[in-house]
Amino acid sequence: xxxxGLPPLxxxxxxxxxxxxxxxxxxxxxxxxxxxxxxxxVRSLESFLGRDxxxxxxRALELTEDGANYVPSLREAFDLITSxxxxxxxxxxxxNMTLQCNMAFSVFWLAPxxxxxxxxxxxxxxxxxxxxxxxxxxxxxxxxxIRFGRSEEMSAAMIRLASERFFPVCAPDCCNGDIDLQxxxxxxxxxVTGTWGNWFKTQGKRFVRDGEINLTSTFVIAITAALNGAxxxxxxxxxxxxxxxxxxxxxxxxxxAPLSEGYFLLPPSPHARTPASDAFLDxxxxxxxxxxxxRG
Numbered sequence: 524x525x526x527x528g529l530p531p532l533x534x535x536x537x538x539x540x541x542x543x544x545x546x547x548x549x550x551x552x553x554x555x556x557x558x559x560x561x562x563x564x565v566r567s568l569e570s571f572l573g574r575d576x577x578x579x580x581x582r583a584l585e586l587t588e589d590g591a592n593y594v595p596s597l598r599e600a601f602d603l604i605t606s607x608x609x610x611x612x613x614x615x616x617x618x619n620m621t622l623q624c625n626m627a628f629s630v631f632w633l634a635p636x637x638x639x640x641x642x643x644x645x646x647x648x649x650x651x652x653x654x655x656x657x658x659x660x661x662x663x664x665x666x667x668x669i670r671f672g673r674s675e676e677m678s679a680a681m682i683r684l685a686s687e688r689f690f691p692v693c694a695p696d697c698c699n700g701d702i703d704l705q706x707x708x709x710x711x712x713x714x715v716t717g718t719w720g721n722w723f724k725t726q727g728k729r730f731v732r733d734g735e736i737n738l739t740s741t742f743v744i745a746i747t748a749a750l751n752g753a754x755x756x757x758x759x760x761x762x763x764x765x766x767x768x769x770x771x772x773x774x775x776x777x778x779x780a781p782l783s784e785g786y787f788l789l790p791p792s793p794h795a796r797t798p799a800s801d802a803f804l805d806x807x808x809x810x811x812x813x814x815x816x817x818r819g
Contacts, residue, residue, distance in 0.1 A: 530571045535597060536794070537564035538576060542594045545584045552679045553792050601794060619648045620799035623665035626653040627742035628786055631762040633669075636810060644802045666800050668789040673716075677787045684811045685761060687782040689717030692746070692763050692772045693755040702775045705732070708754030710745040713738045716783045717757050725780040746772075761786060 540550035541561060551558040569576050576590035586594070624633060629651060641647065652665065674683065698707055709732065711718045723730035737754070739745045745756040746763065750771060758772075759782050766772040788807065791800050 530568050534564045534568040534571070537561045538568050538590075539594065539597050539601065540792075541565055541577070541584065542586055542590060545586075547584070555678050555680050555789070555792070605794070617798045618646050619650070620666040620797065620803060621650040621652060622667050622669070622803070623652045623654070624669040625671040625786065627746070627762050628669060628671065629653050630743050631746065631765070635765055639810070640803070640806050643806055647799055647802055649803075666791050666795065666797070667803060670787050670789070671784055672787065673783050674785070674787075678789070681787040681789045684786045684788055684807070687717075687759040687761060687785050688779040689722065689757055689759040689782045690774055690779040691719075691722070691755050691776055692758045692767070692774055693749050694752045695770065695773050697749070697752055697755060697775070702755070704755075708737065709735070710737045710739060710748055710754055710756035712742045712745050712757070713740055717759055717780075719757060722757065722778070722780055726778055 536554060537550065537556075537560075540553050541547055544550050544553070547558050547562045547565070551561045554561065565576065572589075572593075574589045575587050576593065578585040578587055633651075637649075669684070670677070670681070677683075693702070709719055719736060720730045720733055737745075737748075739748075742756075742758065742762055746758055746766075748754060749756040749758075750766070755775065763772055767774065788804075790804055791797075
């Protein structure tokens with residue numbers, strides 16, 4: 524049988540996941556698709572095969588006899604593809620993984636902790652990718668993804684690592700210790716809600732220097748500028764906790780405010796899990812367990 528006589532892989536994956544969960548909704552979460560997309564993939568496969576694979580009840584799914592007979596051969600085929608791919612790549616997929624990670628989180632939170640990761644898993648090999656714009660373009664090639672944004676922008680499969688609070692930070696000797704927000708050089712990161720204007724608003728105050736704020740495309744630039752005494756920047760817990768603890772940065776004001784955005788982790792689907800991804804997920808869960816309480 525030629526490949527032209529095979530249904531698309533997306534249909535087969537949708538059917539196998541739905542058969543395992545007996546739920547379009549849970550299959551959609553696993554595959555990072557919408558429920559309607561999974562349902563449509565399964566209907567397309569049924570049309571291709573010319574037979575029903577599920578009995579659709581008001582609140583449940585059941586495999587038909589044809590569906591139950593099709594599942595084992597499909598799973599065997601997936602297992603064969605997986606083992607063949609691992610053999611083709613020299614068996615390294617078990618210890619190699621690609622992590623797509625937010626730039627600032629990679630620099631200020633992840634990189635300082637990699638020593639502990641490799642001490643726990645010395646065999647692990649990471650490929651860390653940090654796109655600033657259009658993360659969707661590269662996400663499909665990543666084993667695990669850590670993305671910054673608001674919960675409503677994330678899929679149901681993504682896990683929030685911690686709740687964040689935002690506040691100003693600067694170098695210890697900034698402005699020679701005499702902080703005047705009417706004249707100091709200020710930095711914001713573009714495209715986030717943790718801004719100077721919102722920080723003032725959470726105190727019931729109005730900020731009058733909106734047009735005088737220096738904007739950066741990533742917190743890496745703003746925080747590095749602050750580290751080198753260029754001015755004061757807004758930041759949040761995960762990015763500056765280590766720098767504050769070491770004394771490289773200080774908080775010139777006590778007030779903090781909850782940040783709408785956060786860091787979200789997207790684990791691989793069960794079919795894509797490897798020893799490398801399992802090790803990384805176990806490690807990051809332990810590392811983030813002492814951060815601020817998680818929320819959805």
